[in-house]
Amino acid sequence: MWLSSEFNRMAEQTLKVYEPEEAFFSTLIYGPAGVGKSTLLLKCYKRLKNKKPILYINAQDFVKNYAFAAQEGTLSRFRLRLRTPTLLILDHIEMLKGKTHSIEEFYHTYEALFQGNSRIICGFRGEPSQLEFLGDKLSSRLLGGLAVPIFQPTPEDRLNYLRLMAYRKFLIVEDLVLELMAEEVANFPEAQSLMxxxxxxxxxxxxxxxxxxxSFYLQERRHKEKLRPSPQNIVQKAAELTGIAAEDIYxxxxTSEVRQAxxxxxxxxxSLSRLSYPEIGTFLNKSHSSIMKSYQQFQEGIxxxxxxxxxxxxxLKYFNSREDVN
Structure with missing residues (x-):
């Protein structure tokens, strides 16, 4: 379900009429989580895919495919696939953070697309000032193109989204209840989950x-949220259990005590969240290799x-897990 409003209209209009031949070489769609960046990029891809050679890929798959190609000796095939489309749409480039070799490969992909007169669109969760992890050359090139923001939806936007949901589900809900729900969420995915x-x-x-x-549901939801094995909850509980400040874990x-926590x-x-090493690394602002090493060291430690x-x-018991620790 999509709701057009002031917070996303600039990006929506940019991608709705996007044509590679008439576009800037690079376009950056950026903003906070849950505001529809990927939805708009996929809509653009589906609209154009039958007209031109276009590739849509998220950065996590870029990293995995690059590592596999390097290991299997098929980099030429990988690069041909990434560097020859008329348009490359690379989503979630924040997932490249800490991946030195993948960032270097992305830089050369960017340059090859430029030399081939192709186009590139990137989706980024964050602000332009947070692109420094890509290095000066690549970040300056991305910012030198067209950078289009999607902002956080306003309380009125969230309320209208909930109204639209209620209407489409044929629900009878007082507006006051929807207003209270709108105050509980920050974006549309959260609103959908709450509803x-x-x-x-x-x-x-x-x-x-x-x-x-x-009121009763929100009480139940908040209690369950504390028990959910989210990365934030896990860090907080690990801090309480070890007597180490959560800020030190982040x-x-x-020190040995902080490292152990x-x-x-x-x-x-x-074990519980089933996050990949790169995803944990992104959350804790650590490299993929250091996360893997920490996991292996703890596995030996227990x-x-x-x-x-x-x-x-x-x-594990706190999060109601049956994980085998033997």
Whole structure:
């Protein structure tokens, strides 16, 4: 479901009429999470894919495919696929952070597309000032093209989205209830999740979609959120369990106590959240290799230290996990 408003209209109009032959060499669509960047990029891809050679790929797949091609000796085939389309759409370039070799490969891909008179569109979760991880050359080139923002939706935007959801689902919900829901969320995916959860709760408890039911549902939702093995919750609980400040786990301190708490959080993120090493690295602002090393060191540590294993078991138990720690 899509809602056009002032916060996304500039990007929507840019991509709605986008034609490679008439466009800037590079276009950057940027903004916070959950505001529709990927949706717009996919719409643009689907509109143009039958007219011209176009490739859509997210940066995580770029990293994986590049690493596989380097390992298998098929880089020529990988580069031919990435560097010959009329238009390359590379989404989620924030996933390149910390991937030195992938960033270098992206830089050469960018240059090859430029030399071939092709075009590139990038999607980025963040602000232009946060592109420095790409290096001066690449970030300046991206910012030298067309940079189009998508802003955070306003409370009125979120309310209108919830109204549209209620209308399409044939729901009878007071506007005051929708206003309270709009205050609980920051973007449309969160609004959709809240609405669907509220409907499920009302059906389960045989309640109307009214203010009282919403109050009970939000209490239940907040309690469940604390028990959800999200990266943030895992770091917070690991900090409480080890007596280390959460800020130190996120930071660069390398004392044995902090390192052990950080390794505990990384191990549990990998075990419960099923995050990849690059995803954990992005969350903690660490390199893929350092995350993998921390995981392996902790895995060896729990074989030797009953105390360390006990902490792991306590953390897993808190998140109601059946993870085998033997």
């Amino acid at each position: 669907n959860g509220f409907i499920e709760f009302a059906n389960r408890s045989d309640s109307a979609l009214d203010r009282d039911a919403l 930071g660069t301190t390398r 950080r390794q505990l959080a990384i191990y549990v993120m990998r 074989k030797k230290s009953p105390e360390l294993k006990e902490k792991l078991e306590s953390l």
